[in-house]
Amino acid sequence: MLNSILKYFPFFTDAEVPHTVAARPDTGLYSAKLGIWLFLASEVMLFGGLFSAYIFLRIGAEPGYWPSGLLNVPVGTANTAILIISSVTVVMAWASLKMRQLAKYKFYMLITILCGAIFLTVKLSYEWPAKFNHFGVFIKKEASTKYEDFLGNKHLEEGGQPPRWEISGHLLDAPKGSAYAEQAVKNAEHFAHETHRHDFVTPAEDDYVIQLDPVNANPSDKDNDRPHFLQRPLSDKIAVIKASDVESASVFAPRHSTYFATYFLITGLHGLHVLGGILVFLYLWLPFKGGTKLYHSNPEHLANRVEIAGLFWHFVDLVWIFVFPIFYLL
């Protein structure tokens, strides 16, 4: 019976589909250009869903549970600039192809690819790892007065600001059995090496010992009420926190808080988009059949490919333009 079914489908290759390169006169578009715009519409909804989640969770967060000022603003600014530059160079690459200047195209495309690669490298080798070595504990509300020196809630209340429940910095010693014990040992060695202090070592088995962020070191300092453009180094001050006073404690990983969950999910998904863009650009830059080889048989087709890949790249750039302020600045 199967043969009788199969004989109805005697096909070997794609059918000749019109408007793959030349525009359809009444719509003024070649098909891929329409396709990429529709794809971008779906991408707007995808990131729209994530940004709505950000708004929903941030509005719904209990006072004091949505941090700010934890990300490195100069690095983020530099990365923003890099992405914007790459958006310009990808247009130059496309324009060079339209003018049939292959060498210029290759040059500008290379710059674009490098910009994307720098962006990802900064994210993956500097920004994210720094977070994974930064530790925060949320203090139980009933125990918070014990840690007033690090939380400064009186000062915050007088200034009409939301309370602070978190103490953060580098973990120097963890309670017994903690998953972060190894990390704490490394940090402790580093801390001892820098400060020549050894007095912090293991006061009790169920304590967290944390080398404090400036904001927890001097929580009542007015200077800490405002965000800082330049990231300030950790203080030399140490906090010892009883594990029984802790509501939850972890490094700045997705599981730490809904803030970092949204941060890592959105920047991670954005990073995947950057990676996808780089791979497509590499394909169009290298002498593949659909890459620069295509220039010699059908340069307009290659220009079209660069155009739609570029549209995608602009979108990725645009997403970052939203990501940067909502996570780094607000």
Place this chain on the structure above:
Amino acid sequence: MATIAPVEHGHHVGTDPHGEHHHPELGFWQKYVFSTDHKVIGVQYGVSGLLFLFFGFLLMLVMRWQLANPGLPVPVVGEALKGVFGPTVMTDAGALTASGYNVFGAMHGTIMVFFGIVPLAVAGFGNYVVPLQIGAPDMAFPKLNMASYWCFFTSGVLMMGSFFVPGSAAKSGWTAYPPLAGIADLEGGNIWLNGQTVWLVAMVFNITGSLLGSINFITTIIQLRAPGLTWMRLPFFVWAQFVTAFLLVLAFPPLEAAGFMQLTDRVFGTSFFMPTGLMIGQKVAQSWSGGGSPILWQHLFWFLAHPEVYVLILPAIGIVTEIVANNARKPIHGYKPMVYSLFGLGFLSFIVWAHHMYMTGMGAKVAAFFQITTIMISVPSVILLTSLILSLWGGSIRFNTPMLFATAFLPMFGIGGLTGIPLAFNAVDLFLHDTYYVIGHFHYVVAPGTIFGLFAGVYFWYPKATGRKMNEFLGKVHFWTSLVFINGIFFPMFIQGMAGVHRRWYDGGATYEQLTAPVLHWNQFMTVSAALLAVAQLPFIFNFFTSWKLGQKVGRNPWDATTLDWDTPTPPPHGNFDKPLEVFRGPYEYSVPGHPVDFHPQTQRN
């Protein structure tokens, strides 16, 4: 079918000296499996969809047995089911466990919606028929089309495979509400290899395939219309697919985002949907930092899942419109208002989602907004249904099998729609929420509504795809028995629901007998109806396979139809059309006064 197929083919290649013996393996895989031809992909999607529909129906049969005979072993197949699904789902005696009931319930919903109807209605019929109806040689992006099917295929394999992971498949409902879905099967289990996690991964593949397909549909319809085929000359089915594709492009991504979030909640311990102070078994959950919102999931889920309802129904309305016009031998009444109504429906479907969430206590003002939009959406729905009924008026109707299913669609969809109106109101919904009334309501829309529309489509386009008609007598047996028994299942649900029977009761309400006694006996009636409905599908299955060889042979245009899909050779070859096309008129010029025959094809100049 699937198991014998490769064997038969191998036999053919080995023995037939005139067969395609130059590159037999490569040829087979490229032509019939990894094909880029829209017709092959349409059939792949369609057959997959039919198989999933049948499987989802069988899950429901086991559940219905349990509802009517709580705790009794499933007859005949009970022990076999134990062997297949394991001890989580079936007891040693072969009865459905409580956990198994939840598994089957969640998977029935998931499979029917995302693996049955959408693939068959949107991707199956859409792929096969839309390029033919607009006079295109193929879809705009044939390779993307193939990628779409294989994304769907992967998701299907994952979803079926999830029955066999430890703890069996997802059991938190097809809506996967957290925090229940967030914690399901995690304690002591593998965080990756469990039902709910696999469900999420499978859904991400499913959504990706669906997005690729719908982008392709919109581009194809805009870019590849034949010369002269202006927008208002498009067959209504094409319009329906056009709006459906927009719904999919815009509504599915938020669910994909939500799926990622629930996945990271389960795998990386984030708290997108896990609230502060969550208690699991009298203990505060320690695995999550808290601060998340279960309601956020409901918003993101229903932002997809309400438009999804229209994704399920619009292609069926499109099919029914084609068949009604063709068999009433009359132009569609109010073609343009119907097109505008489609757009109205499409737009409004994005702003009604929270009517699924009245129970969350959203407050009177928000509820008022969603009540108003929900009532507004009935206006375009009624325009569509009324236009179709008026299209029958004064026609000389041919009641062949496709037409029987199409006409039955109208009152069935009507019942489904009208019973939804009380649910639009907050006050009524608080009483009826999660009762069998709601189940009856949406099943009338989707089962005797959409599925009847899809059956109509199968009978209608089968001759185009195979060159032979399906048997009329068997078709009529299939229709009349299905019509009776499907109502036997769903109508009593309204009665039970208004008496307060809850949709999630594993014993059909026996525990609450003092409340449910007056309506409990309907359980037996519905279960018998469901079993008979299964029997009623046998003529269809038999007909579907035998007609391939034995059906009445037909030419290009067996139904005397006007649209371009009947202007190709039967079955259509690669590239579809054997002549240059030009379109001169609208899609439904039937019984035009002065014309010698009662149909005037779109490509005929005079």
